[in-house]
Each structure stands twice: as C-alpha cells, then as structure tokens.
Amino acid sequence: MIGASTRIGSIGRALFDKLLRADFNGPVYPIHPHAEFVGAVKAYRSILETPGPVDLAVIVVPRPQVLEAALACAQKSVKGLIVITAGFKEVGEEGAQQERQLVEITRTHGMRMIGPNCMGVICTDPAVRLDATFAGSYPMRGEVAFASQSGALGVTILDYAASLNLGVSMFASIGNKAEVSxxxxxxxxxxxxxxxxxLMYLESFGNPQKFVQLAREVTQTKPIIVVKAGRSEGGARAVSSHTGAVAGSDEAFDALFAQCRVLRANSIEEMFDFAMGLANQPLPRGNRVAVITNAGGPAIMATDACENLGLSLAQLSDETQQRLRERLLPEASVRNPVDLLPAATADEFQFALQQTLRDAAVDAAIVIFVPPLATGVVEVTRAISAVAADFDKPVMGCLMGMRGIATGFAELQRHRIPAFPFPESAARSLAAMVRYAKWRQTPRTLPARFDVDQKRVRELLAQALAGGQQFLSDAAAFAVLEAYGIPAVSHRLCRDWSEVQTCAVALGFPVVLKISSATLLHKTEAQGVRLNLRNRDELASAYLDLETRLRALQIPISQTQFMLQKMISGGRETLIGIHAVPQFGSVVAFGLGGIYVEALKDVALRVVPLCREDAEMLVQSLRGQAILHGVRGEAPVAFEKLHEILLRVSQLAQDFPEIIEMDMNPFLLFHEAEKCMAVDVRMRIKSAEMVEHSFKQID
Known part of the structure; x- marks a missing residue:
C-alpha cells in the first residue's frame, strides 16, 4: 500500500487497517518514506524494496506523487492498481492531463487500474479476503456484486446491504473509470x-454500445440492476424535430436498459428491493400472486401495488378455498387476499401459506403480518420460513409496525426470505423478478435485414450535402423511404399552378396541397397545409392561400415547390422516427402521432439495431397502445406490417448514421397492411465532414 500512514484517522491509515482487519490472504507491505513500521507491520520506503512479488498496489498519495508511484509499480511488475487519490479530471484540465498520463503508464506496462478518485475494492472470497476501502464495515459473504461510480454512495450501499443481511461477493468503486470501467x-x-x-450505480456511460452487447450476454443467466443518475437535463438543448423533442438522453437510457434486459431502479432503495428478491428467492413462473395477511388495510395496499406493477391476484381454486375454510375462523376471508384476521396464530399463517403455495394458480406469495398483542413476531416468521423452504416459489415477507419487528426481520433474512416494512416494496421486488423471469424465457433473435437500395440513399445524401443542405428536400426524403421499402402516400412535386393542376388530375381528387421548402420545417404549425381538396376550384383557392402564406412567411415563391398528395382518410396517426443521441448513436422512436405528439409524449424508444422482439416491445411500451388494438368496435392495425416498418427504419438508421433526425409524422396505420403509409417525412443529416467519415465506415 503506497501511502500507508502512521497517523491514526488518516485515509492512508484507515485503508491499511482495513486490509489487516479483513485478514487478507497474503503479505501486506506498507510503503512509507520514513517510518520503520506502520501498525506494527514492517514498512518499506519504496515498493521496489519489498521482498517478494506484488500483485496489487493501492495508491493513496497526493496527486503530484501518483505518476511516480505508478512508474515504480510498473518497474516492480505489478499488474493491478487501485488509485484512491482524487484531483484528476474531476477538477479540471490539469488533473485531466495527469489522468491521461496515468492511463498511458498503465497501458504501456500492461497494468489494470481502478480509479482514480475511488473508494476502493472489496472481495469476500475466502481465498482472497480483500478490503481495500475506507468503508465503515466489511460485508458478509454473498452472491451480489456491486459497482459504484460514487465513492460516498458506495459507503452507503455497503452499510445498507449489511442492514439487510444481503451478502456481497465483490464491491468496486470505479471512480473516474479511467482504465477499468x-x-x-x-x-x-x-x-x-x-x-x-x-448491482450498478452509474453517473455516465463511456461505451453504451459495448454495454448493450455485454448486458445481453450477462442477463441470460444473471440479473443486472442499475441506478442511472441524472434523469433531468438542466437547460435541455433545442431540437428541430418532433422525435428529438421526446427522445431525450434519459429516455434513450430507458430504451437501452429495456433492450438488454437490465432492470432500472429509480433509487438506491428500489435497487435493494429488487436485489433482495433476485438474490434470495427462486424466479416466479408467472405473475399470479397470493396475498396472506392478518390486516385488511395492508392487503388492499398490496393489491393496489400488485395491479399497478403488472402483477395479478391469483384466483384460488375451489379446493384451496375449501381447505382454508375448514381450518380458519369463519370470519376469515379465504379468497385472495387471504385475510386471517388480527388474532391469527403462527400455525394459521403456516397453514394458509402452505395451502396457497400448493395451488397451481399461484406463482408467488406476499405474507403481511401486523403484530397484535397475542401473537409473537418470531413465531410467525419461523412459520413463514418453514413453509417457504418446501416450495420452489418466491415468498416475500412484510412486517408492519414497530413492536418486535427487528427480530422478525432478522429471522426471515436468516432464511433468505426478503423482508420489507411496507407492501409496496414487496410488490416492487416481485414485479422485478417477474419481469426478469419473462425476459429469461423469451429467446432473442438477430436484427432483421431487408433487401434495400443502399446505393440510391447514398446518392441522395451526397447530393444534399453537395448543395449545403442540412435537411433533405421532400422529394429526396420520400425517395429514401422508397429505397428502404417504407410505404408512403402517392405524391408529386410541382413548381407552379400549371403543374399542380396537371398532377391533381393524375392523382385523382381529393388531394392535399403542402408548401415544400427547406426553410419550413413544420408545415402544419406554419399553416402550410390544405387538406381534402375535392375539385379544381378548391385546389385553386388553396393554391392562392398558400401563395399568400408564403409572402407572409417571407419565403420567396421562386425558391419554393408545392407537394401534392393523394388525400388519405381514416387510419390511426402515429410517429415513427430516428434520433441520434450523443454516446448512443441512433434510436428508433414510435408513438402516437399527429399534431399533439409533443403534448402527449406517448413515445417509446429503442436503440439501433432492433430485432423483432425489440419492435414488438416498442409498440407494447405505449401507454395508448389500446388505440392501436381498436376501441369501440374498431379493427386492430396491421401489427405485423408495423413491426416490419420499424425494423426497416432501424436498418436505415444503422446503415446511415449520418441521418441524425427523421420524422414520419403522421405515419397512418390501418387494419389492412397495404394501406399503411407515411404521409409526411422530414430528414436531417450531419455535416459534410461527419458524413465523409460515415461513408468510409459503410464502404
């Protein structure tokens, strides 16, 4: 340990003492420039003077001395560094430069480094027993691994885990993530x-694409629970598209976690609610829950929480209800929730839990106990533990009140039964387990690929860039859709009234007339659209209106075209789009569309590339998905066609990352697949320099 101190109370001494108290399974060498001993252990002036090989060096010296210490470690052939010292990139450019130099040293000499600016590392493996942190306690041995980007929060996490008797395998405070991420x-x-x-507490992502790849592999066998800080964005940047307005970076994180089957917790408390169930109980086979209680009010709270979280109350069989009725008091409720009444004994709790878990319609149970005067907490919790051990179904305990509760919590936790003070927490834990179990049961497919005209799109983008355009023209945007097999409304571009008349006859009335201008981003807001023009007279009137509107908007008519489209009636208006999110690349957006999209904000995202399951989840994520299934006798939309369109859009975004925004709003959905089509589309592209780099990658 480089920076071990003789001064009691210093970080250098606290860390050294923790290494010794954990009974590290190997020699510990304190490095101190002057002291002969540190904590009764022989000290050395340099790591180069230590008598044997060194596997790991913990560095806790002032920042100006860190680089020298790292070089000495390299000379000693050390392969692992934990740099506790702060004052690097988190404080400014000077610190960032030294951090880059530190990383260069580690990579040049084949060392791995956690930190700098971290709290340290714990490994409870009996063959190791390493506690290189300044946390207050050493956790009990368990199967949970923690990674925390915040050192201070890491201390809290370890203390909270200890209070819950949640065992830890490894803990790593990764700090600035300069080398090990x-x-x-x-x-x-x-x-x-x-x-x-x-479990992970993260404040930033260095490589989200790699996270997706790894998490998809890991979550096939092990759940990952993440608290991602920074949900709000102070001073959000202005965006020009509907998709951008509803596709913030935090929404992109939600999409990323959902795609790679990571459970996102909203708080540290919720993270532990999830972890208590997943670390201690078997995964449920379904979402059907039995609630057993001796108090009606908490049972109602549990029922509401379950239903709000997507769980359902199990319908107990007639046989189960009959057996309960024969044993319980006549006043007890034998339907779900099973209310045993306040005077219920430990034997009655044991019998009721046993009978409900035997029921094939029950996938999990929540047992709520409010201690009365007559029944002891320990007796009830022992009864719960005895039954739970005989079934391969998750059981959650909820002990409410103050009298004797601590001993009850300890009894349940001793038998690896999650114990919560409120029913909502038990339901949250169970809902997370159900979600993860469902993910595990759902096989993943590879991202879909279609036969498309990539060359045509490349030409269209190149032409736009050559003309200095940031937004594709309407004609070019519709041509991109055509090249990727995305259906769009029949349309014509017209330069004057003569062409408008001719094209209207070719398309057939009724028609829609729109202003088509690179300077007019949102046609509806600018009153640049005239709908349902049924004959030549209405078309002429609309044309004159739009000419007047152009003058009001100070857009030269000579630089404007008119888009004439076939009028499409009916259908359900949706938004399908692409948005480039910093760090992530592109996301596909889908939601309820039309002019109210930004007000409703019922839009879901998925990170490119999408597989078929992603497309299905994207649609199912909408709050208003019932509209797509049909209300008041309406037929459902063509979901298979919708999923195909989303996959084609994903392929477009993946093939051409230089498309940084795309809106198809509205994209009309019908019951008949052949009727589904884009009515309006707008695309924004990157600068010429960035596109040139993208083209090289595609080639």
Missing part, C-alpha cells in the same frame, strides 16, 4: 461463479 466489471462478473446478481 463498468463494462470491464460486467465482462469479468459474467463468468464468475461467485456472482449471481449484479
């Missing part, structure tokens, strides 16, 4: 048999 830890824990649940 969260992705590196995922890759390591994926194959570590001592880890069965992974």
């Amino acid at each position: 969260g992705n590196d830890l995922l890759e390591y824990w994926k194959d570590d048999d001592s880890v069965n649940v992974i």
Whole structure:
C-alpha cells in the first residue's frame, strides 16, 4: 500500500487497517518514506524494496506523487492498481492531463487500474479476503456484486446491504473509470461463479454500445440492476424535430436498459428491493400472486401495488378455498387476499401459506403480518420460513409496525426470505423478478435485414450535402423511404399552378396541397397545409392561400415547390422516427402521432439495431397502445406490417448514421397492411465532414 500512514484517522491509515482487519490472504507491505513500521507491520520506503512479488498496489498519495508511484509499480511488475487519490479530471484540465498520463503508464506496462478518485475494492472470497476501502464495515459473504461510480454512495450501499443481511461477493468503486470501467466489471462478473446478481450505480456511460452487447450476454443467466443518475437535463438543448423533442438522453437510457434486459431502479432503495428478491428467492413462473395477511388495510395496499406493477391476484381454486375454510375462523376471508384476521396464530399463517403455495394458480406469495398483542413476531416468521423452504416459489415477507419487528426481520433474512416494512416494496421486488423471469424465457433473435437500395440513399445524401443542405428536400426524403421499402402516400412535386393542376388530375381528387421548402420545417404549425381538396376550384383557392402564406412567411415563391398528395382518410396517426443521441448513436422512436405528439409524449424508444422482439416491445411500451388494438368496435392495425416498418427504419438508421433526425409524422396505420403509409417525412443529416467519415465506415 503506497501511502500507508502512521497517523491514526488518516485515509492512508484507515485503508491499511482495513486490509489487516479483513485478514487478507497474503503479505501486506506498507510503503512509507520514513517510518520503520506502520501498525506494527514492517514498512518499506519504496515498493521496489519489498521482498517478494506484488500483485496489487493501492495508491493513496497526493496527486503530484501518483505518476511516480505508478512508474515504480510498473518497474516492480505489478499488474493491478487501485488509485484512491482524487484531483484528476474531476477538477479540471490539469488533473485531466495527469489522468491521461496515468492511463498511458498503465497501458504501456500492461497494468489494470481502478480509479482514480475511488473508494476502493472489496472481495469476500475466502481465498482472497480483500478490503481495500475506507468503508465503515466489511460485508458478509454473498452472491451480489456491486459497482459504484460514487465513492460516498458506495459507503452507503455497503452499510445498507449489511442492514439487510444481503451478502456481497465483490464491491468496486470505479471512480473516474479511467482504465477499468463498468463494462470491464460486467465482462469479468459474467463468468464468475461467485456472482449471481449484479448491482450498478452509474453517473455516465463511456461505451453504451459495448454495454448493450455485454448486458445481453450477462442477463441470460444473471440479473443486472442499475441506478442511472441524472434523469433531468438542466437547460435541455433545442431540437428541430418532433422525435428529438421526446427522445431525450434519459429516455434513450430507458430504451437501452429495456433492450438488454437490465432492470432500472429509480433509487438506491428500489435497487435493494429488487436485489433482495433476485438474490434470495427462486424466479416466479408467472405473475399470479397470493396475498396472506392478518390486516385488511395492508392487503388492499398490496393489491393496489400488485395491479399497478403488472402483477395479478391469483384466483384460488375451489379446493384451496375449501381447505382454508375448514381450518380458519369463519370470519376469515379465504379468497385472495387471504385475510386471517388480527388474532391469527403462527400455525394459521403456516397453514394458509402452505395451502396457497400448493395451488397451481399461484406463482408467488406476499405474507403481511401486523403484530397484535397475542401473537409473537418470531413465531410467525419461523412459520413463514418453514413453509417457504418446501416450495420452489418466491415468498416475500412484510412486517408492519414497530413492536418486535427487528427480530422478525432478522429471522426471515436468516432464511433468505426478503423482508420489507411496507407492501409496496414487496410488490416492487416481485414485479422485478417477474419481469426478469419473462425476459429469461423469451429467446432473442438477430436484427432483421431487408433487401434495400443502399446505393440510391447514398446518392441522395451526397447530393444534399453537395448543395449545403442540412435537411433533405421532400422529394429526396420520400425517395429514401422508397429505397428502404417504407410505404408512403402517392405524391408529386410541382413548381407552379400549371403543374399542380396537371398532377391533381393524375392523382385523382381529393388531394392535399403542402408548401415544400427547406426553410419550413413544420408545415402544419406554419399553416402550410390544405387538406381534402375535392375539385379544381378548391385546389385553386388553396393554391392562392398558400401563395399568400408564403409572402407572409417571407419565403420567396421562386425558391419554393408545392407537394401534392393523394388525400388519405381514416387510419390511426402515429410517429415513427430516428434520433441520434450523443454516446448512443441512433434510436428508433414510435408513438402516437399527429399534431399533439409533443403534448402527449406517448413515445417509446429503442436503440439501433432492433430485432423483432425489440419492435414488438416498442409498440407494447405505449401507454395508448389500446388505440392501436381498436376501441369501440374498431379493427386492430396491421401489427405485423408495423413491426416490419420499424425494423426497416432501424436498418436505415444503422446503415446511415449520418441521418441524425427523421420524422414520419403522421405515419397512418390501418387494419389492412397495404394501406399503411407515411404521409409526411422530414430528414436531417450531419455535416459534410461527419458524413465523409460515415461513408468510409459503410464502404
């Protein structure tokens, strides 16, 4: 340990003492420039003077001395560094430059480094027993691995885990993630048999694409629970598209986590709610829950929480209800929730839980106990534990009140039964388990690929860039859709009234007339659209109106065209779009569309590329998806066609990342697949320099 101190109370001394108290299974060498001993252990002036090989160096010296210490470690052939020292990129450019130099040293000499600006690392493996942190407690041995980007929060996490008797396999405070990142830890824990649940607190992502790849592999066998801080964005940047307005970076994180089957928790408390169930109980086979209680009010709370979280109350069989009725008090309710009444004994709790878990219609149980005067907490929790051990179904405990509750919690936790103070927490934990179990049961497919005209799109983008356009013309945008097999309304571009008349006859009335101008981004807001023009007179009137509107908008008519489209009636208006999110690349957006899209904000995202399951989840994520299934006798939309369109849009975004925004709003959906089509489309592209780089990647 480089920076071990003789001064009691210093970080250098606290860390050294923690290494000794954990009984590290190997020699510990304190490095101190002057002291002969540190904590009664012989000290050395330099790591180069230590008598044997060194596997790991913990560095806790002032920042100006860190680079020298790292070089000495390299000379000693050390392969692992934990740099506790702060003051690097988190404080400014000078610190960032030193951090880059530190990383260069580690990579040049084949060392791996956690930190800098971190709290350290814990490994409870009996063959290792490493506690290189300044946390207050050493966790009990368990199957949970933690990664925290915040050192201070890491201390809280470890303390909270200890209070819940949640065992830890490994803990890593990764700090600035200069060398070892969260992705590196995922890759390591994926194959570590001592880890069965992974918890992460993250403030930023260095490589989201790699995270998706790793997480998809890991979550096939191990759940990952993430708290991602920074949901709000102070001073959000202005965006020009509807898709951009509803596709913020936090929504993109939600999409990323959903796609790679990661459970996102909204708080540290919720993360532990999830972890208590996943680390201690078998996964449920379904979402049907039995609630057993001795108090009616908490049972109602549990019922509401279950239904709000997508769980359903199990319908107990007649046989189960009859057996309960024969044993319980006549006043007890034997339907679900099973209310045993306040005077219920431990034996009655045991019998009721046993009978409900035997019921084939029950996938999991929540047992709620409010201690009365007559029945002891320990007796009830022992009864619950005895039954739970005989079934391969998850059981959640909820102990409410204050009298004797602590001993009850300890009894349940001793038998690996999650214990919560409120029913909502138990339901949250169970809902997370159901979600993860469903993911595990759903096989993933490869992203779909279609036969498309990529060359045509490349030409269209190149032409736009050559003309200095940031937005594709209407004609070019519709041509891109055609090249990728995305259906669009019949349309014509016209330069004057003569062409408008001719094209209207060719298309057939009724028609729609729109202003087509590179300077007019949102036609409806600018009053640049005239709908349902049924004959030549109405078309002429609309044309004159739009000419007047152009003058009001100060757009030269000579630089404007008119888009004439076949009028499409009916259908359900949706938004399908592409949006480039910093760090992520492109996301596909789908939601209820039309002029109210930004007000409703019922839009879901998925990160490119999409597989068929992603497309299906994208549609199912909408709050208003019932509209697509049909209301008041309406037929459902053509979901297979919708899924295909979303996959084609994903392929377009993947093939051409220089398309940074695309709106098809509205995209009309019908019951008949052949009627589904884009009515309006707008595309924004990157600068010429960025596109040139993208073309090279495509080639």
